[in-house]
Amino acid sequence: MTVFVIRRLLQSIGVLFATSIIVFLGVYAIGNPVDILIAADATQAERQAAIVALGLDRSLPEQYWIFLTNALQGDFGRSFVFSQPAISLIFARLPATLELAFVALVIALVIGIPLGLIAGLKPRSVTDETIMTGSILGFSLPNFWQGMMLIMIFSVWLGWLPASGRGVVGEVLGVRTSLATWDGIAHLILPALNLALFQLALVIRLTRTGVRETMPLDFVKFARAKGLSERRIVLVHVLKNIMIPVVTVVGMEFGSLIAFAVVTETIFAWPGIGKLLIDSIMVLDRPVVVSYLLVVVTMFIVLNLVVDILYSVLDPRIRLRDAQ
Amino acid sequence: MTAAATQARSETLWRRALDGIVSSPKALVALVLCVALVFIAIFGPWLAPQNPYDLTAIDFFDARLPPMSESMSGSVYLLGTDGQGRDMLSAMIYGLRTSLGVGLLSGLVALLLGTALGLVAAYFGGRVDAMIMRTVDLMLGLPTILIALMLLAILGQGVWKVILALVLVQWALFARAVRAAALVERGKEYVEAAASLGLSKPRILFGHLLPNCMPPIIVVGTLQVANAISAEATLSFLGIGLPITEPSLGLLISNGYQTLLSGQYWISVYPGLLLLVLVFSINIVGDRLREVLNPRFAGRS
Numbered sequence: 089m090t091v092f093v094i095r096r097l098l099q100s101i102g103v104l105f106a107t108s109i110i111v112f113l114g115v116y117a118i119g120n121p122v123d124i125l126i127a128a129d130a131t132q133a134e135r136q137a138a139i140v141a142l143g144l145d146r147s148l149p150e151q152y153w154i155f156l157t158n159a160l161q162g163d164f165g166r167s168f169v170f171s172q173p174a175i176s177l178i179f180a181r182l183p184a185t186l187e188l189a190f191v192a193l194v195i196a197l198v199i200g201i202p203l204g205l206i207a208g209l210k211p212r213s214v215t216d217e218t219i220m221t222g223s224i225l226g227f228s229l230p231n232f233w234q235g236m237m238l239i240m241i242f243s244v245w246l247g248w249l250p251a252s253g254r255g256v257v258g259e260v261l262g263v264r265t266s267l268a269t270w271d272g273i274a275h276l277i278l279p280a281l282n283l284a285l286f287q288l289a290l291v292i293r294l295t296r297t298g299v300r301e302t303m304p305l306d307f308v309k310f311a312r313a314k315g316l317s318e319r320r321i322v323l324v325h326v327l328k329n330i331m332i333p334v335v336t337v338v339g340m341e342f343g344s345l346i347a348f349a350v351v352t353e354t355i356f357a358w359p360g361i362g363k364l365l366i367d368s369i370m371v372l373d374r375p376v377v378v379s380y381l382l383v384v385v386t387m388f389i390v391l392n393l394v395v396d397i398l399y400s401v402l403d404p405r406i407r408l409r410d411a412q
Numbered sequence: 413m414t415a416a417a418t419q420a421r422s423e424t425l426w427r428r429a430l431d432g433i434v435s436s437p438k439a440l441v442a443l444v445l446c447v448a449l450v451f452i453a454i455f456g457p458w459l460a461p462q463n464p465y466d467l468t469a470i471d472f473f474d475a476r477l478p479p480m481s482e483s484m485s486g487s488v489y490l491l492g493t494d495g496q497g498r499d500m501l502s503a504m505i506y507g508l509r510t511s512l513g514v515g516l517l518s519g520l521v522a523l524l525l526g527t528a529l530g531l532v533a534a535y536f537g538g539r540v541d542a543m544i545m546r547t548v549d550l551m552l553g554l555p556t557i558l559i560a561l562m563l564l565a566i567l568g569q570g571v572w573k574v575i576l577a578l579v580l581v582q583w584a585l586f587a588r589a590v591r592a593a594a595l596v597e598r599g600k601e602y603v604e605a606a607a608s609l610g611l612s613k614p615r616i617l618f619g620h621l622l623p624n625c626m627p628p629i630i631v632v633g634t635l636q637v638a639n640a641i642s643a644e645a646t647l648s649f650l651g652i653g654l655p656i657t658e659p660s661l662g663l664l665i666s667n668g669y670q671t672l673l674s675g676q677y678w679i680s681v682y683p684g685l686l687l688l689v690l691v692f693s694i695n696i697v698g699d700r701l702r703e704v705l706n707p708r709f710a711g712r713s
Contacts, residue, residue: 103550114566221438224699228692230642232649233665233684236672240681244673251673347558351646355669366650369565377565381558388554 096396100389107385111378112155159382165375169368174375178361178383184254185360187265188352189345191280193338196287201327201334204295209322211300219292226289231348235282235355242278250275252357279356283349287341294337298330332399339395343388425626425705432704439700442693449690453509460502461487479678492678494667503664504683510660511687514571515641518578522640523633525579526586531617531625533587534594544587551584560643564652574653578640585636589628597624627705634698638691645687661687 130138139145146154158164164174207219243251254266254275266272302308303326311321350362357363361380368376433439452459479492479500492500533544551559563577597603598621606616645662647653649669654660659667661683668679 103553106550111562111566114562217438221696224695225692228638228642228688228695230645230649230662230665230684230687230691232646232662233680233687236665236669236680237684240672240677344555344557347555347561350557350561351650354650365561365565366652369652381562381565384558385554388558392553 092400093397096393100393103389104386108156111381112152164379167373167376169371169373174379177376178379181359181361181364184358185346185349185362188279188283188349188358188360189342191276192283192345193342195280195284196291200288200291201295204292205299208296208299223289223292226285231351232355235352238278238282249278254359279352279358283345283352294334295330298333299326302326302329336395336399340392343391346384428704429701433700436700439696442696445689445693446697452505453512456505456509460505462499462502464498464503464506494679500678500682504686507659507661507664507683508686510658511641514575514644515637518575518640519633519637522579522582523586526583527590527629530587530590531594531621534591534598535617548584548587556581556643560647564647569652569655571654571658574644574647578643582636582640586632589632590625593625593628594621597621631698631702631705634694634701638694642691
C-alpha cells in the first residue's frame with residue numbers, strides 16, 4: 089500500500105514538474121518575456137529594472153530555477169491589471185468556481201443515475217434508445233451555445249431567472265455561498281445546469297454500462313432466488329455495485345468541470361477563475377494566466393491522486409495489478 | 413499475406429461499417445446529413461446567395477434584419493442578416509467550410525501522428541513504448557479544453573495555431589487506441605511470419621499491422637472530428653481561437669451573443685443549430701460505428 093502511494097505521488101510530482109516546464113517555456117522562451125511580464129506602459133528605466141529584478145538577463149536554466157523557487161513559495165508575480173499578487177486573485181475567485189462545479193456535479197448525479205438505470209434495465213427498448221440518443225445530444229451540444237439558449241429562453245423570453253452574475257452571497261457555517269440566499273440560488277440555476285449537461289450525459293452512459301454488466305452476475309440471480317423484490321435488488325444491491333466506477337470517474341471529472349467552467353462563467357458572467365482567465369488572456373495579464381494554469385493543473389493532479397488512492401483502498405485488485 | 417487478401421479484408425471492414433450504418437435508420441439519417449453538409453461546404457461559394465466577405469456585396473443598411481426580410485435590392489434574406497448586414501445563410505455556409513476544414517484537417521493530422529506513434533510504441537515496446545505512453549498519459553490526464561487553453565494562451569490566435577493545438581490534444585487518443593489494438597495483433601502468427609520472411613520493420617508496421625488496427629482508428633477518427641469541431645467553436649467563442657478574418661460557426665455564434673439579449677436571436681441561433689446538427693450527426697455515426705466495429709460486439713448481431 090505504502091509503495092503504491094509513494095509511486096503515485098512521485099508520478100504526480102513528475103506531471104506537475106513537466107507542466108511547469110511547459111508553462112515556463114511557453115511564457116519565457118517562446119514569447120518575449122519582457123513584453124509579456126512587464127506592463128506595456130513602463131518607462132525604459134523601469135523596464136531595465138524589471139529585467140534585472142525578474143532575472144531575464146540570466147541563462148534559461150537559471151531563469152527556470154528562479155521561476156520554480158518563486159512558484160513553490162506561491163509567488164507567480166503581480167497582476168498588471170489589479171496590481172495584486174496573481175495567486176491571491178485566483179484564490180479570491182476560486183470559491184465561486186468550486187461552488188458552481190459542485191452544484192453541477194450534484195445535478196448530473198441526481199438526474200443521470202436514475203436515467204442510466206432506466207436505460208440499462210431495458211436495453212434496446214424505445215426508452216433506452218431515447219435516453220441514449222439524448223446522451224449523445226448532450227455530448228454534441230456546443231456548451232456555449234446551449235448556455236446562450238438557456239439565457240434566451242429562461243431570462244429573455246420567460247423572464248424567470250437572472251442571466252448573469254452571482255447574486256446576493258450569504259454565509260452558511262462560515263462559508264460564503266450563493267446557496268444561502270434565494271437570489272443566489274436563482275442566479276446559480278442556469279450556469280450550474282449549463283455546466284452539468286455534459287457530465288449528465290457521461291453519468292447516464294456510465295450507469296447504463298454498469299447496470300448491463302452487473303445484472304447477469306450471480307449475486308443478482310441469488311437475490312432473485314432468495315425472493316427479494318426486483319425493486320430492492322436494483323435500488324440496493326445493483327446500485328451499490330455500480331456506484332464505485334461512477335463515483336470514481338465523476339470524481340476525476342471534477343477537474344474537467346473546473347476547466348469547462350471557463351465557458352459557462354464567460355457566458356453567465358459568473359465571477360470565478362474561468363472568467364478571470366479569459367479576461368486575463370484578453371489583456372495579456374500573463375502572471376494571472378500562469379497562476380491559473382498551475383493552480384488548476386495542481387488541483388487536477390491532487391484530485392486524481394486522491395481518487396486513485398481511495399480506489400485502491402476500496403478495491404485491492406487495482407493495487408495488485410499496478411504492482412505487476 | 414497477399415495484397416488480394418488484405419484488400420478483401422479491408423473491403424469487408426468498410427462493408428461491415430456501411431452495413432451497420434444502413435441497418436440503423438438513425439445512423440443512416442445522420443450519415444446522409446454528414447454527407448450533405450460536406451457537399452454544402454465544398455460547393456459553398458456556388459450555393460451561397462452572397463459572398464459575405466465581399467464588401468461590395470453587403471449593404472450596411474440591411475444590418476440586423478430578421479429572417480425572411482427583404483433586402484434593399486429586393487432579394488430575400490432567408491435567415492436574416494448580422495450586425496454588418498451580411499446574409500446569415502451565406503455567412504453560415506462559409507462558416508461551415510471553416511469549421512469542417514479545421515476539424516477534418518486537425519483530425520487527420522492527429523490520426524496520422526497518433527497512429528504512427530501508437531504502432532511504434534506497440535511494436536518496439538521497452539523504453540520507446542514507455543516514453544510515448546507516459547506522454548499519452550500526461551495528455552489524457554488533463555482536460556482537452558485546458559490543454560488547448562494553455563497552448564493558445566501561450567501561442568496566440570491564428571488558424572494554424574488552432575490546428576496545432578487541436579492536433580496536440582487529439583493525437584494521444586489515437587496513439588492509445590492503436591497501441592492497444594496493435595499489441596493484440598503483434599502476438600499473432602502472421603506478424604511473426606512476416607518478420608521471419610525478412611520484411612523490413614516499416615513494411616511490417618504499416619503493411620501488415622496497420623490494416624488490422626483499422627477498426628479503432630475509424631471509430632476514434634470519426635468521434636474526434638466531432639470533438640475537434642466542437643473544441644474549435646468553443647475556443648473561437650472565447651476569443652482565443654480563429655481570428656475574425658476566418659469566421660467559423662463558433663465565431664458567428666459569438667457575434668450574436670451581444671444582440672441575443674435584445675431579442676435578435678437569429679444571429680446566434682441558426683449558426684448554433686447548424687453546428688449542433690453537424691456535431692450531433694457525426695457523433696451518431698461514430699457511436700454506431702463503435703457498436704458494429706468493436707471486436708467485443710462483432711459477430712454477435
